Amino acid sequence: MVSILKLLKMLFLRKRPKAIDLSKIDLGERVKVHNAIGNSSPKGGIGKTTIQLESGVQLVLRGKRVIFIDWDIMSPRLSLRLLKELEAGPSLVKVLIGMMDITEAVREVVVSGKRGSVTVHLVPAITNDDIPENINKLLEEMNEPTRITKIVGKMKGSVEKLAREYDVVFNDYPVPSWATYYTYQQLLSTTSSWINLLSDSNPNMIQLIAQLHKRYTRNIPVLGTIINMVRPTPEELNKAKEYALELCRDVQGRVALTIPFDGKLYDVFAGGLTSPASLNYPPESSPALTIIKRFVDVLEDVIEGRNPPEGCESISITF
Numbered sequence: 001m002v003s004i005l006k007l008l009k010m011l012f013l014r015k016r017p018k019a020i021d022l023s024k025i026d027l028g029e030r031v032k033v034h035n036a037i038g039n040s041s042p043k044g045g046i047g048k049t050t051i052q053l054e055s056g057v058q059l060v061l062r063g064k065r066v067i068f069i070d071w072d073i074m075s076p077r078l079s080l081r082l083l084k085e086l087e088a089g090p091s092l093v094k095v096l097i098g099m100m101d102i103t104e105a106v107r108e109v110v111v112s113g114k115r116g117s118v119t120v121h122l123v124p125a126i127t128n129d130d131i132p133e134n135i136n137k138l139l140e141e142m143n144e145p146t147r148i149t150k151i152v153g154k155m156k157g158s159v160e161k162l163a164r165e166y167d168v169v170f171n172d173y174p175v176p177s178w179a180t181y182y183t184y185q186q187l188l189s190t191t192s193s194w195i196n197l198l199s200d201s202n203p204n205m206i207q208l209i210a211q212l213h214k215r216y217t218r219n220i221p222v223l224g225t226i227i228n229m230v231r232p233t234p235e236e237l238n239k240a241k242e243y244a245l246e247l248c249r250d251v252q253g254r255v256a257l258t259i260p261f262d263g264k265l266y267d268v269f270a271g272g273l274t275s276p277a278s279l280n281y282p283p284e285s286s287p288a289l290t291i292i293k294r295f296v297d298v299l300e301d302v303i304e305g306r307n308p309p310e311g312c313e314s315i316s317i318t319f
């Protein structure tokens, strides 16, 4: 029989979770370059890849040399969009397991649309010949915290190498899951010079994003807070603009973007994935591309080594 004393102890001396001071959590050191840009969000399918691809293509149209690293090994959508097929050859998987240097994994890709063609560079995430052996090896390594730290350290050096060769490196990160946050946080806190935080208009999601940034990536300055796929009505866009600004101020970002849902950005066609909208439509014909174009002005400054002003400039559609 449990004595009354024991019962009281059980009730009142239960361990309460201690408040955690996020600023005391050690983070890695970010890359020592200014032109590696990452897009991050705990929400899948929110436009991380699309916004990077459109920004990258617009920068190429302005004469910049652009490279994308597709970090999304489980869902290599960017590689598929740019290469169409992923049969065999160099890939990020092969770099991660030490089979090749990142500079050997770069592919030159000509992308065409109705308005013309551009050349971009890409490190594809994975090719079919990585399955099963290379993937098995990688997943084996990812079970071991010391190996993860080592691999991520090497990748930091790889990004720095590419950043010195190209005008801009875009890190197209995968969507994280709480179950794999260790690797994700190691990767994100080291391989970008600037980070963009993306969300939909859901206020809970926005709060979570701010918290995750403070915990895992606060050593990387936030360039843009981006509320994407907003219902294209004045009321929704105005609300999203407030959310983007609130998040931006909370994480000391530089610009707050509101991007409407816009069919021209949607990449799925019955025939497969489309080429970037920036190669098919003039920016002024699409509200989303117009906003992205203004963001590219900011990106251009950043990759040329100029810091955008502090405070949060709103980039949104005005009514």
Ligand SMILES: Nc1ncnc2c1ncn2[C@@H]1O[C@H](COP(=O)(O)OP(=O)(O)OP(=O)(O)O)[C@@H](O)[C@H]1O
Pocket (backbone or CB within 6 Å): 043, 044, 045, 046, 047, 048, 049, 050, 051, 072, 075, 077, 173, 174, 175, 228, 229, 230, 259, 260, 261, 262, 263, 264, 265, 266, 267, 268, 288
């Ligand atoms: N503003 C927009 N308007 C319309 N469609 C959009 C917009 N932004 C993105 N999309 C579409 O939403 C889908 C998801 O976008 P995308 O693949 O860029 O998201 P993601 O965050 O990279 O996803 P994942 O988490 O899988 O990496 C794509 O079909 C894309 O074309």
Ligand SMILES: [Mg+2]
Pocket (backbone or CB within 6 Å): 048, 049, 050, 072, 077, 172, 173, 174
């Ligand atoms: Mg993506």
